[in-house]
Amino acid sequence: MADLVNLNRFRKDRARREKRAQADAxxxxxxxxxxxxxxxxxxxxxxxxxxxxxxxxxxxxxDPAAGSDPDQD
Incomplete structure (x- = not known):
């Protein structure tokens, strides 16, 4: 008898691998x-x-002391 495969797990694993590959790129x-x-x-x-x-x-x-104020007489 063949091994049963959970298709939801397979789909999620594939999505994780693709996302990881995109992140690495x-x-x-x-x-x-x-x-x-x-x-x-x-x-x-x-x-x-x-x-x-x-x-x-x-x-x-x-430095305010370094600049001169033109309004001062």
């Missing part, structure tokens, strides 16, 4: 690892820091 296409995200954040912070070090004039909005 999306992860490979769009995902980045934790180390890649951390490295990108470090690069952005370093470039921002280096850019700020090369400023010629201080930002008047960052």
């Amino acid at each position: 999306n992860a490979a296409k769009f995902g980045r690892s934790l180390s890649e995200r951390a490295a990108e954040l470090a690069r952005v912070e370093k470039s921002t820091r280096e850019l700020d070090q090369h400023r010629r004039d201080p930002d008047p909005q960052a």
